[in-house]
Amino acid sequence: MSVGLSNLKHLVVLMMENRSFDHMLGGLGLVTTNGKKTYPGINGLTGNESNPDTNGNTVKVQGNAMFQSQLDPDPDHHFPGVDLQIFGAAPGPGRVANMQGFVKDYFTQTNDVQKSHNIMSYFTPDKLPVLTTLATQFAVFNGWFSSIPGPTICNRAFAHYGTSFGQVGMDIFYALDPISSSYERMVQAGHTAKIYYYDQPSSTMEIVNILKNQPQIFATYDQFIADCKNNTLPEYSFVEPCYNDHQGAGGGEVLASDQHPDHNVQQGERFIAAIYNAIRTNPVLWSSTALLIVYDEHGGIYDHVVPPPCMPDGYSASGANAGTGEVFNFDRLGVRVPAVLVSPYIAKGTVVPGTEDPANGRIFEHASIPGTVTDFFLNGDAKRTVREQKASTFLDLLSDQMRTDTDVPYFNL
Amino acid sequence: MTFPNAIDVPKPQAGSFNPKRPAGLLLQSQALHMREALIKHLEELAKLIAVDPKSLKTESDVSAYIHRATAILHRHAPTPGGK
Numbered sequence: 001m002s003v004g005l006s007n008l009k010h011l012v013v014l015m016m017e018n019r020s021f022d023h024m025l026g027g028l029g030l031v032t033t034n035g036k037k038t039y040p041g042i043n044g045l046t047g048n049e050s051n052p053d054t055n056g057n058t059v060k061v062q063g064n065a066m067f068q069s070q071l072d073p074d075p076d077h078h079f080p081g082v083d084l085q086i087f088g089a090a091p092g093p094g095r096v097a098n099m100q101g102f103v104k105d106y107f108t109q110t111n112d113v114q115k116s117h118n119i120m121s122y123f124t125p126d127k128l129p130v131l132t133t134l135a136t137q138f139a140v141f142n143g144w145f146s147s148i149p150g151p152t153i154c155n156r157a158f159a160h161y162g163t164s165f166g167q168v169g170m171d172i173f174y175a176l177d178p179i180s181s182s183y184e185r186m187v188q189a190g191h192t193a194k195i196y197y198y199d200q201p202s203s204t205m206e207i208v209n210i211l212k213n214q215p216q217i218f219a220t221y222d223q224f225i226a227d228c229k230n231n232t233l234p235e236y237s238f239v240e241p242c243y244n245d246h247q248g249a250g251g252g253e254v255l256a257s258d259q260h261p262d263h264n265v266q267q268g269e270r271f272i273a274a275i276y277n278a279i280r281t282n283p284v285l286w287s288s289t290a291l292l293i294v295y296d297e298h299g300g301i302y303d304h305v306v307p308p309p310c311m312p313d314g315y316s317a318s319g320a321n322a323g324t325g326e327v328f329n330f331d332r333l334g335v336r337v338p339a340v341l342v343s344p345y346i347a348k349g350t351v352v353p354g355t356e357d358p359a360n361g362r363i364f365e366h367a368s369i370p371g372t373v374t375d376f377f378l379n380g381d382a383k384r385t386v387r388e389q390k391a392s393t394f395l396d397l398l399s400d401q402m403r404t405d406t407d408v409p410y411f412n413l
Numbered sequence: 414m415t416f417p418n419a420i421d422v423p424k425p426q427a428g429s430f431n432p433k434r435p436a437g438l439l440l441q442s443q444a445l446h447m448r449e450a451l452i453k454h455l456e457e458l459a460k461l462i463a464v465d466p467k468s469l470k471t472e473s474d475v476s477a478y479i480h481r482a483t484a485i486l487h488r489h490a491p492t493p494g495g496k
Contacts, residue, residue: 017439067428091481152439153446170442172449205443212450245432251429260439264425273422281416297475397468410416 004398005346009288011376011395013369014239014275015159016268017152017260018077018299021144021336022049025135026303027063028125041351042135043142049101049304051120053113059103061302065121071261073109075300080323081105082149082334085300086307086358091326102302114177120302123265128171130269131338133409134276134293137348139341143354144364145307146297146334155296155334156205159238162388166315166330168322175209178383182236182370183210183217185382192234193217193373196224198242198257205240216276228278228285236373241271261299273411276342280410287402290395291342292369298335307333308355308363317335330387333365344408346396352397367391457485 020026022045029044031037034274050060076082083091088100107116125132147158150168157164157173160181169172175181186193197204198221204211211218219227221242227233241258248254259268272293279289312331319325353361371391374382380389463480469475 067425130422133420153442164438170438172446202445203443205446206437207443207446209448212453243443245430245434248431255425260437262434264429266423267429268424270422270424272422362423406417409420412419412421 002345002396002398003400004343005395006404007288007345008290008343008376008395008398009072010233010235010237010285010290011373012233012237012239012275012279012289012291013159014241014272014293015156016241016272016293016295016338017243017258017263018297018301019265019295019338020298020301020303021261021305022061022303022339023065023122023298023301024128024338025140026061026122028132028136030063030402031125039136039349040350041142041292041349041353043305043354043356045122045304048304049120050365051302052098053103053116053350054107055113059117059120061120061122061304062117063124064120065123065127065265067127067265068262070121070184071299071301073101074261076105076109077151077300078113078170078323079148079150079317079328081108082298083298083324086149086335090276091324097306099302099304099306102300106300119300121196122302128265128269130273130276130403130411131293131340133411134154134272135338135340135343136191137409138343138346138348139350139352141341141352141364141394142356143305143308143336143352143355143361144294144339144368145336147366148297148330149307149332150297150333151206152296155366159296160206161367162367162370162391163315163385164330166317168317168328172208179385180383181210181214183214183238185370185374185378186236187214187217189378189381191236193236193238194219194227194234195238195240196221196251197240199254201246202240202242202244202256205243215307220407224275225278228282231282231284231288233285233394235377238277242270261301270413273413274408277411277413279342280408286344289343290398291338292394294369295337296366303336303374305336305355309333309337310363310365310385311390313367313385329403333363339364341394341397343398344403344405345401347399347401348403348407350397352394362392364392364394368393440471454485457481 026045084101106119256263257271271299372393
């Protein structure tokens with residue numbers, strides 16, 4: 001066991017909303033120093049990736065992503081839409097995943113050919129100083145995929161349970177015994193775990209099973225900051241951003257920080273930075289905590305990497321429930337999302353290879369989260385799906401060497 | 414405390430706040446899920462309200478009732494320090 005892992009006492013997971021890897025981090029692939037790629041290991045964009053539009057014209061990726069107002073209406077990210085995005089064509093025999101249907105699918109919502117091109121936009125790294133700094137200063141995953149080619153609720157379920165119990169959409173679902181959430185597993189085994197939502201007007205997305213039956217495991221963002229300051233952070237924390245614009249108690253403006261289109265991306269950057277700073281500024285916590293920043297799904301936005309197959313989780317969704325007419329057996333993953341692991345025990349510039357490296361690549365998905373929590377804190381002792389048991393875990397990235405204060409960033413907010 | 418390697422993080426431009434933005438499917442689903450979760454509490458409240466306090470004969474009966482009622486009322490109190 002590495003020194004970093006021996007010293008680890010806390011795992012914090014921050015799950016953002018609805019942005020693809022290429023949209024947020026793909027631009028790192030285009031950064032050069034003296035004519036050479038600055039980040040050669042990152043599986044980002046070359047600038048030549050493209051999709052056809054509904055007029056048959058080629059639309060290349062464009063480094064013109066905007067913080068707000070560009071992806072309105074909200075791009076489709078429900079199962080049938082994502083199916084079209086991945087395969088470029090309706091279900092049928094012989095089709096192959098090619099990531100060629102993003103522009104076509106966005107046209108179905110915009111009815112505007114020019115606007116449908118916006119789905120190919122990406123941020124240049126200077127626009128996202130927080131996420132790109134953390135990705136290049138710590139560990140970035142080339143192969144972290146959403147668990148389902150579908151929307152938020154079912155994907156977040158994988159982050160809590162390692163399964164969505166057969167759901168591929170936003171419907172109300174009920175956890176089925178004997179699979180319990182990672183929080184219940186922790187608490188029942190005498191460990192500590194909390195879900196921190198931003199505030200009561202924003203609340204949580206983990207409602208019907210967890211908030212309904214385990215209100216005691218919830219706290220707010222203010223409490224997270226206090227727990228970081230007071231060394232009272234639980235062993236496992238799951239942090240939720242603010243999901244809507246609303247008035248604060250004192251009448252001030254509270255902006256959504258989840259980065260879900262069309263919420264302001266810069267506000268999400270500030271939220272990520274605030275979570276990082278809260279850990280970074282407490283030396284005791286900093287040396288004993290790992291922070292995973294990950295997005296729940298791609299939000300309908302372009303990524304060039306074909307999602308790989310995965311271990312089925314024992315459930316299936318009917319063709320009617322999937323909305324495509326074809327049964328879905330949870331045997332392939334959704335679109336790639338940004339994922340960054342932060343710890344002073346992670347070497348600067350670590351890139352975890354993905355599908356682009358058949359020999360050494362590792363595939364991660366949201367079942368990797370309860371899988372890691374359960375393996376690390378509970379020695380794997382919990383009833384869980386085969387999918388979760390087989391999911392890659394990520395704490396092996398912690399090394400023996402703790403980086404110095406002068407070697408790691410801090411964000412001025 | 415000062416930190417080396419400090420990076421400035423820009424604020425969203427003025428006018429980004431838009432509470433009148435139409436709610437998307439995610440937020441509508443969140444409200445639907447909240448409603449579903451509240452049903453549990455309605456059932457719990459209905460059971461307590463159906464009890465005639467005069468039917469509580471012993472201190473044990475009363476304390477059990479008070480315990481359940483307080484737990485509900487306390488849960489619904491504003492979160493200390495919440496926004």
